[in-house]
Amino acid sequence: MFFFKTGLKPDGDDVQGHMRETIEDGLSHLSDEDLTAIAAYLKAQPAIRHPVRGLKSATATPSYDEW
């Protein structure tokens, strides 16, 4: 909810690019009820693992060959 309204991530970084526009022009104007429904849907999805470019986690292993 906080991210959808502000664009601020848990690490304090602010979101960039198209996602910033998505929040400023879209998500931040939705009702709390709609944002709660989006968050509930996302949290209900099973977690997936995949290589992430520019990895921040010290525990994950980058695998750029798979891109």
Ligand code: HEM
């Ligand atoms: C309900 C719709 C959406 C949800 C719930 C959502 C959620 C998110 C979240 C949680 C992140 C942060 C990922 C992270 O850094 O940990 C993110 C990033 C991003 N999203 Fe979305 N997103 C949505 C729609 C969109 C749309 C429509 C676009 C493109 C038009 C978009 C483009 C991006 C981009 C480019 C980033 C990376 C931004 C950055 O690195 O600062 N997203 N999104």
